[in-house]
Amino acid sequence: xxxxIHTTALPHVDPDASLAFYRDVLGFEVRxxxxxxxxxxxxxxxxxxxxxxxxxxxxxxxxxVTEDERRTITEMMAKGTYGWILLATRNLDATFExxxxxxxxxxxxxxxxxYGIRDCAFRDPAGNLIRIQELR
Amino acid sequence: xxxxGWRRARVQAQRLTDLARLRRVRDRIDREYAQPLDVxxxxxxxxxxxxxxxxxxxAAYGESPYAYLMTRRIARATALLRRGDxxxxxxxxxxxxxxxxxxxxxxTELVGMPPGAFRRWAADAAPDRxxxxxxxxxxxxxxxxxxxxxxxxxxxxxPVRNREAPATRQLVA
Numbered sequence: 001x002x003x004x005i006h007t008t009a010l011p012h013v014d015p016d017a018s019l020a021f022y023r024d025v026l027g028f029e030v031r032x033x034x035x036x037x038x039x040x041x042x043x044x045x046x047x048x049x050x051x052x053x054x055x056x057x058x059x060x061x062x063x064x065v066t067e068d069e070r071r072t073i074t075e076m077m078a079k080g081t082y083g084w085i086l087l088a089t090r091n092l093d094a095t096f097e098x099x100x101x102x103x104x105x106x107x108x109x110x111x112x113x114x115y116g117i118r119d120c121a122f123r124d125p126a127g128n129l130i131r132i133q134e135l136r
Numbered sequence: 137x138x139x140x141g142w143r144r145a146r147v148q149a150q151r152l153t154d155l156a157r158l159r160r161v162r163d164r165i166d167r168e169y170a171q172p173l174d175v176x177x178x179x180x181x182x183x184x185x186x187x188x189x190x191x192x193x194x195a196a197y198g199e200s201p202y203a204y205l206m207t208r209r210i211a212r213a214t215a216l217l218r219r220g221d222x223x224x225x226x227x228x229x230x231x232x233x234x235x236x237x238x239x240x241x242x243x244t245e246l247v248g249m250p251p252g253a254f255r256r257w258a259a260d261a262a263p264d265r266x267x268x269x270x271x272x273x274x275x276x277x278x279x280x281x282x283x284x285x286x287x288x289x290x291x292x293x294x295p296v297r298n299r300e301a302p303a304t305r306q307l308v309a
Contacts, residue, residue, distance in 0.1 A: 114215035
């Protein structure tokens with residue numbers, strides 16, 4: 001078996017706002033951008049790591065999702081209990097300062113956790129929790 | 137304006153805006169729990185009355201903002217007490233509680249033992265673990281969290297959330 005983690009998806013509400021966050025605030029490169037309006041599929045990822053991507057996708061786009069389910073998903077996104085991802089960096093403090101300077105909603109300043117790691121957390125424009133852990 | 141579909145869409149859009157506002161209040165609790173926050177101040181800054189915020193927050197998240205704030209503080213307190221270099225009163229103030237009495241009561245409700253006893257228990261438990269658990273020897277947790285994303289580990293090892301504060305409890309420590 002030779003399996004890599006290639007793409008993971010996070011939902012967006014406002015594709016342009018999400019694109020701006022991942023490209024301009026996190027500094028990711030944009031690898032593809034298809035669709036239009038709310039139905040945009042935008043692939044982003046860190047420069048130098050072409051094999052790992054995040055797909056910013058419209059939520060509940062599968063036609064099999066019912067209207068009730070779609071409403072539940074959009075409400076969970078709004079209240080911040082739906083999408084999340086764990087990123088990592090070697091320099092947490094500099095990263096935190098840069099992301100914070102991008103007018104991002106901060107959920108947690110860099111904190112030493114009892115289980116031996118140090119991390120911080122933000123919201124992306126769609127309400128996804130972006131947790132960033134320090135590599136050491 | 138008269139079409140029922142439009143009206144439904146408008147109501148739903150307003151609901152999402154309201155939920156996002158509650159999310160910002162909850163995130164602020166997570167971010168600033170160590171400050172002398174209270175529900176009045178949270179509500180004021182979100183342009184809501186304290187009663188409205190408490191009701192809406194509870195409807196969205198299943199617990200009041202006061203309960204969420206105190207749970208956040210107690211979760212951090214368990215982490216600081218495990219470290220062993222701070223006393224109970226120091227930890228109480230470090231996590232934003234102004235009243236040691238309220239801190240001890242809430243801690244005991246959530247963790248199942250008073251903070252002093254927890255601190256002694258963590259100190260006794262730590263040396264046993266350091267040999268076997270290696271890098272995780274700081275956790276002092278009953279549950280193995282190695283290899284688990286930290287935020288998930290916190291949910292697993294954090295204080296039990298389902299023991300809710302009575303709704304009548306309004307004062308923030």
